[in-house]
Amino acid sequence: MSDATTIVETPHRYTAAFAGSIELRWQTWWESENTYRQPNPGEPGFDASKPKFYCLDMFPYPSGAGLHVGHPEGYTATDIICRYKRMKGFNVLHPMGWDAFGLPAEQYAVQTGVHPAVTTRKAIDNYRRQLKRFGFSYDWSREFATIDPEYYRWTQWIWLQAYHAWFDPTKKQARPIDELIARLDRSDAVVAIEGGEARWSKCTPLQRQQHLDRHRLAYLGVQTVNWCPKLGTVLANEEIIDGRSERGGFPVYRMPLKQWMFRITAYAERLVEDLAIVDWPESTRTMQTEWIGRSDGAEVQFETMRSKDDGSHGAMRMRIKLTELTAALASPSAGLLQEIDQRCRATPGLEVDVSIAGVFLGSKHLSELLTLQGRVRALGAVAMVVDTDELQRGVFRVSKLDKLLRVVDEEHTIKVFTTRPDTLFGATYMVVAPEHPLVARALADPAAATDVDNLAAYAEIAKNRADVDRMAESKTKTGVFTGYYARNPATGQPIPVWTSDYVLMSYGTGAIMAVPAHDERDFEFARVFGLPIQQVVEVTGAPWTGEKATSGEGVGINSRNEEVSLDGRPTAEAKSIIIEWLDRKGVGKKRVNYRLRDWLFSRQRYWGEPFPVAFDADGAHHAVRADALPVRLPELIDYAPIESDTPLPPLGKAMGWVESTAGAVGLDAAELRATALVRRETNTMPGWAGSCWYYLRYCSPTENSRFVSREAEQYWMGGRGVDLYIGGAEHAVLHLLYARFWHKMLYDLGHVSTSEPFGKLFHQGMITSFAYQRRDKSLVATDLVDESTDGKFIERATGEPVAQVIAKMSKSLKNVVNPDDIIAEYGADTFRLYEMYLGPLEASKPWNTRDIVGVFRFLQRAWRLAVDERTGELLIAAETDATIERTLHRAIHKVGEDIERIALNTAIAALIELVNAATRPTGMADPSQGGLTRDQLDRFTRVLAPFAPHMAEELWRGLGHTTSVATAPWPTVDAAMLTDNEIDMPVQIQGKLKARITVPAAATPSDIERLTLADAEVQRHIAGRPVKKVIVVPGRMVNLVVG
């Protein structure tokens, strides 16, 4: 019927060309009518009586290749949900924009020689065109790109907020840095500076800055960074996979470098804890938790020695309680001061570090402490030091005064972190990372029994090796003895200190106590180097054989000294006993350690946001004033990365921009004269910067006095933040962790109203494709394979059978699908339906072009149900068919329910069932007779609208409406229509289905039982056996247990 004559007869047939024409028509109309424009509170047309729904897509990174089929998967899902929510009476915020700064655009630009601004804008235009062709209901008036100066102006502003803030450990939140400065001014504390310590009032401006940099949330710090020479930039830990760059897979080397960092570690605890208050996939919450990597354990100090017999380095360690201190002050000749005196006399030249935090108390204790200081000074060479690290951690409070004072010897102490302090008695040696300061000290110490050549060589190799190599060689343990010993505080025995690259400087303290009996790595190392192994735990279910480490929990043995015993104690108990003992002795304490490292935020690249910072002649940094933003990215002709042994940012080439004056850059006049010469920061921010807060900007994208209008932010982000955020699981730790961190800083500083940005998160699965595999597991490109009629796949060249397997789409396998092609062949409505019908949104699913025709046929059937293909007139049934009415109610109910739980594949199945039910009795037999009444068609059009908005709009217009179906209310469901008067119930005998009976819906269980036993078919199956038990589940089934 599609020959020349019949085509003329059915000009209104739903073909791809027809779909394309109505789709373009309605897209144009929506745009001219501003159908999807969502006004903000206070704007004309805003309806304050409606609840809000903020539904966000992860905005795309526009590449030259255009959209792939993965993009519209999530975007179609959010579009369906948004359209549904609008019809349910919500104010829906559904925006789209462009994540446009970043490495790929720059690499592409370097390759092609076209400026990234040009290629990126072109890619954006292409993406926008493609997205509009899908008929997505974005409010395009809110569109922006992260490369817009009006946008990155505020990215820089947010960075400045972090720069001007510190993390107050007692409040556990970010506070303005001015508060810290005021505190330091007040207390005039002794602070650590390069090469020693000094009073705050005595510090130079540069020294003060160095101290503040240890507290700022955005700070300049020397860090061992991940340097990727191929990419010409450093990378964040999160951007490295298996020792290679996430992008490109190039080797990454470690080197120290001064870089801008984010103090994300300060938020480690809150970033873990708040995962409990968000509705996120379990897998993603787990991943973030593990990435942050909280470990509970203890820090233990080991005193080092030059030889086994050496009593000490002359270090003295003691802990002075306030009560003792008070006693000492009351009676200068009392034991405490005498002891210090004696020790000082016994060891000429001894230096004792006294950690005193009391100076911060500003109370009467201060004078007492200063008195002591005088006394101690009189006794020997004593320096007063404020332990600023501890202060920062909030350890010192007035109530804890009895823990304040202790004499420590930092220089000759190795600190370790352990999760198993209960195994301390089994620590038979120690290992420090090759980068640990002790290694350098051993090399420089002529008195130590160090094999200098070996140690130096080992440290050098380990340091310069890329992490890839380090891992590749991880099979056997290597290491060198440092020549030093340490005293096990529990046993009092000297134990050797080794260095090995299996201990990482970046985790914990960069040193471990090795307990070979109960740690597999330590065991292996001890075996290789013949170190002693001492069992100290009887591990439950793992009897000690000496052949391998037993690492579980159990009961302590061989663990006692004069003061403490762990013998017979279960692991958990033993841990707290030993920690308490260590704490009392002043050589250890409870500690929480995180795997998370501070976030390296500098990149040696051109295509990114410039930092709003410049350096003066002394090298001190100064922030750009907020009113002088944005710091515009200078136009560079040559933006290629500079090849060098050390990272050199390309912005360094913009000499006229880099060399400037304080006034021109916009620095604070109170800090520097306007004419002062300054050098701008030439590093740029990484690609993540723009995506850390774009969801906030959408709330009021044209606001120019603030990063987001306060009112708009409170309205759209109120409650739980973004109500639904859909995007790929590949961002589970990177983007989603960074954005949460920025959001929490902004929350602490009072700029946003929720502590978490994304209340509900959902990951769409990956759309994969089929590929073909030979028997030797090698893959064959799709276009080299034929399918035979019996469903087998044959490689054309060889005639050999190949297996169909699921693989990622890739150019080499020739299985990449371009959305433009599919839309040209079937239309956007079909494309949308197909991707949603493929399977559950969260599952990874293979694209199979052959299957598209299924949903296309559905749309054709739906169209034919409503429209006379010869005339284009609506087909309206004269009378309401009760069965169809019932089916319609059920479909409306099911579709709404399924959209709410993001089960879009089954929602579409319900629509298909409805259309099948309404068309099949009629079929092609009588095309002049419609299957639905006008009222039914009206409701059907509305439930269809979220899925196939173009066809729905066309039908809606045909029904006589003049406004968009997008603004129509969702049809209501009559609950009475969802149940039948009579229910068909299965009857099981011994749990197996044997018969079915029909019972009234209102039947009671006893009615049902009676009806069941009265049924002839049931009686036949019982076959005279006694019925021992009858289980009736009303509305479900009946089960008979017979003897």
Added chain:
RNA sequence: GCGGGCGUGGCGGAACUGGCAGACGCGCGGGACUUAGGAUCCCGUGGGGCAACCCGUGCAGGUUCGAUUCCUGUCGCCCGCACCA
């Protein structure tokens, strides 16, 4: 190795909270309309058996009147982390 998830027809998948396994679609078989169909429409379609009936949710057990669903063990696949002390 650790953590998270998944195994259901030829294929994609469905099944609420333990209650009729395989909805819906593809493919396939048959038919209709056609000069023709790889378009469209209709009917059928888990396997075995003529049938009554039997067997079926990776495999082996268990709990239960009843298990795709819960438990134990095991095999396979996917994702994440990985010498993290």
